[in-house]
Amino acid sequence: MEDTFELLTTEGKSIPDPGTAEENEVLAAIEALPSETERANAFCWLTSWVTTATVQRALLRILEREDDATSIAEMVDCLGELSAIPKAFGRSAWEIFRSRFEPRSEHGWMRSQALRGALVVAQGDPSLVRRLQSYLLDVKADDDDAYLRHIAKVTGAILRRYPEDDFRDLLSRLVDVDEVADEAALELGLDRLQEGLLAKTQDALTSALTAAQGWFRRSLAASEGRSDAALYEICTSVLIDVQSRGLHSDLALDLPKLRGAAIEYSAYAVDRHSAHSWLGASSRERFHWLSMATKLAMVAHTFTKDIWLQAAIVIEEELLSIFFASENMFSRSDGHGADILGREALVQSLRKRRYYLQTLDQWLAENADSDLALNVGQLRDTVQQSLAGAVHRSPFDESTEGWLVDGLKKAGLDAATAAMTAAQFDVAIDRNRQVAELWAAVMEKLSDSPDYQRDHPRALLEHMCTLIVRFLDFRANAGKSTDPSAEYVFRRGADLPVEHDLQLDFLKFLTTSDAPSFRAEARDSGGGRADIAIEYRGVKSIVEVKKDDNVPDNAELAKRYAGQATGYLTTGVCFGFLLVLDLTDRNGHQPHISEQISVERKVPDGSELKYHIVVARIQAKRKTPHELR
Numbered sequence: 001m002e003d004t005f006e007l008l009t010t011e012g013k014s015i016p017d018p019g020t021a022e023e024n025e026v027l028a029a030i031e032a033l034p035s036e037t038e039r040a041n042a043f044c045w046l047t048s049w050v051t052t053a054t055v056q057r058a059l060l061r062i063l064e065r066e067d068d069a070t071s072i073a074e075m076v077d078c079l080g081e082l083s084a085i086p087k088a089f090g091r092s093a094w095e096i097f098r099s100r101f102e103p104r105s106e107h108g109w110m111r112s113q114a115l116r117g118a119l120v121v122a123q124g125d126p127s128l129v130r131r132l133q134s135y136l137l138d139v140k141a142d143d144d145d146a147y148l149r150h151i152a153k154v155t156g157a158i159l160r161r162y163p164e165d166d167f168r169d170l171l172s173r174l175v176d177v178d179e180v181a182d183e184a185a186l187e188l189g190l191d192r193l194q195e196g197l198l199a200k201t202q203d204a205l206t207s208a209l210t211a212a213q214g215w216f217r218r219s220l221a222a223s224e225g226r227s228d229a230a231l232y233e234i235c236t237s238v239l240i241d242v243q244s245r246g247l248h249s250d251l252a253l254d255l256p257k258l259r260g261a262a263i264e265y266s267a268y269a270v271d272r273h274s275a276h277s278w279l280g281a282s283s284r285e286r287f288h289w290l291s292m293a294t295k296l297a298m299v300a301h302t303f304t305k306d307i308w309l310q311a312a313i314v315i316e317e318e319l320l321s322i323f324f325a326s327e328n329m330f331s332r333s334d335g336h337g338a339d340i341l342g343r344e345a346l347v348q349s350l351r352k353r354r355y356y357l358q359t360l361d362q363w364l365a366e367n368a369d370s371d372l373a374l375n376v377g378q379l380r381d382t383v384q385q386s387l388a389g390a391v392h393r394s395p396f397d398e399s400t401e402g403w404l405v406d407g408l409k410k411a412g413l414d415a416a417t418a419a420m421t422a423a424q425f426d427v428a429i430d431r432n433r434q435v436a437e438l439w440a441a442v443m444e445k446l447s448d449s450p451d452y453q454r455d456h457p458r459a460l461l462e463h464m465c466t467l468i469v470r471f472l473d474f475r476a477n478a479g480k481s482t483d484p485s486a487e488y489v490f491r492r493g494a495d496l497p498v499e500h501d502l503q504l505d506f507l508k509f510l511t512t513s514d515a516p517s518f519r520a521e522a523r524d525s526g527g528g529r530a531d532i533a534i535e536y537r538g539v540k541s542i543v544e545v546k547k548d549d550n551v552p553d554n555a556e557l558a559k560r561y562a563g564q565a566t567g568y569l570t571t572g573v574c575f576g577f578l579l580v581l582d583l584t585d586r587n588g589h590q591p592h593i594s595e596q597i598s599v600e601r602k603v604p605d606g607s608e609l610k611y612h613i614v615v616a617r618i619q620a621k622r623k624t625p626h627e628l629r
């Protein structure tokens with residue numbers, strides 16, 4: 001997804017650094033841009049120098065001049081990716097946006113994008129936030145229906161940041177407008193969901209989640225089944241059920257529709273905002289709930305097996321994300337919220353399963369001479385160890401305040417963060433053990449990289465390689481019934497997956513893992529736009545995502561695409577990652593995982609530096625094992 005731009009003077013000379021160029025020269029170059037597409041590209045390119053006065057005036061000139069709503073939308077996207085917007089520039093941009101969204105005579109799509117732009121530039125300026133709030137409260141229900149839908153979205157974003165009843169009242173009024181009802185109801189549901197996940201008592205939690213469930217159902221009814229409302233409704237319903245009843249076998253009857261909801265909604269779950277932006281909380285929140293839907297679907301699959309040993313696995317591996325919801329989404333660690341209030345229900349559910357141990361003990365006592373006694377005895381020991389381990393190691397049990405927690409607290413972590421980290425560490429041991437040998441082989445091939453000799457680059461390399469081999473392992477083994485988002489790798493025929501399917505899948509995986517900071521579609525990497533930019537303590541690299549329908553091996557993939565990957569890496573470390581969707585038809589088979597990842601080396605033309613590119617591929621056009629011949 002390469003994206004480059006070059007700004008030229010009126011004499012045709014390149015302006016490589018507009019931040020230090022003459023202002024008249026830059027403005028003249030801006031005026032000479034021939035099309036709205038060129039102006040949008042120039043705007044996004046210039047945002048890299050947004051702190052300089054010359055570039056700020058150029059950006060404002062483009063905004064003032066542009067009358068194409070689609071181009072304005074792209075410019076707003078680029079502003080939303082900035083980690084900070086200078087106050088003076090933000091206020092000037094606000095006035096331009098305001099002149100576009102206030103007049104009813106302006107086209108509805110332009111008004112909507114200008115309103116979104118106003119929200120983006122206002123978020124770091126309390127004065128602008130208040131002006132936006134004042135405008136929202138004066139909006140009338142007889143305005144353009146399409147514009148009112150955006151009013152509902154913006155009001156919801158404001159409400160989650162500044163919870164005030166005036167905005168709830170506005171959304172309640174918009175619910176009565178037929179064309180806006182589903183959007184307003186969804187935002188009210190998200191408001192009550194946040195209230196529930198921050199609740200301090202069981203009654204408050206139950207009340208808020210029930211109200212949220214009601215709003216999501218109303219959104220579903222008003223929209224004839226919008227995918228995000230469907231996802232939230234089923235997840236909230238299951239959360240209410242588990243909160244009140246704990247884990248129970250009837251869950252398997254309620255959860256199958258999660259698979260369809262998760263697949264349908266995954267197409268929309270893209271995080272567009274900077275990690276520093278509070279607007280990004282909504283996108284990250286939706287990624288979390290998409291992950292939760294996938295995990296709950298796995299719970300349903302697990303319980304249908306009726307194997308009691310799976311109870312411990314479910315609690316440790318699948319429901320972890322649900323009951324850490326308030327901390328994942330709202331950075332909450334004060335001992336309140338759904339994760340704390342749901343703990344007892346889970347612990348009680350687990351302890352109820354001890355009667356299986358008693359049943360096995362009784363069977364062994366009565367059938368000591370059976371040929372099966374040895375195997376049953378081993379199973380009994382395994383069940384006992386697993387259940388005891390889940391109780392004593394689970395974050396839902398007080399004994400997590402053990403030696404590991406103490407060590408983390410001595411390292412400077414607060415008690416809640418230490419307990420969470422210890423729980424994740426414990427769970428990660430089994431996950432890592434499965435791929436440790438492959439990981440070690442990859443790291444050995446990276447050991448001759450100069451970057452590997454430095455602490456922070458090595459940490460980023462090691463962690464990203466860990467995540468990639470885990471991703472390969474997960475995607476190689478998880479079927480569609482277990483993980484609905486695996487559907488794309490089994491798709492055959494005319495409707496083949498595209499690289500965006502793999503990018504979205506990997507982004508979701510990163511979002512639900514302990515990944516370093518990352519951004520999708522990150523601009524200004526080597527003059528282009530990287531598919532995924534990653535960063536750890538100032539060390540930056542990229543993940544380039546491709547698809548290819550003729551893949552002999554990873555070395556050939558490196559010859560085809562490593563040059564583009566290195567093109568994004570011209571000012572920092574000399575390592576990156578290439579993730580390829582392999583559309584080669586292997587009659588439904590997939591290669592061994594050890595054949596899917598390798599370390600390739602690339603010396604770009606005109607350079608003497610050797611780059612290390614970790615190449616990994618995901619096999620598509622697969623068949624299930626029972627279909628293979």
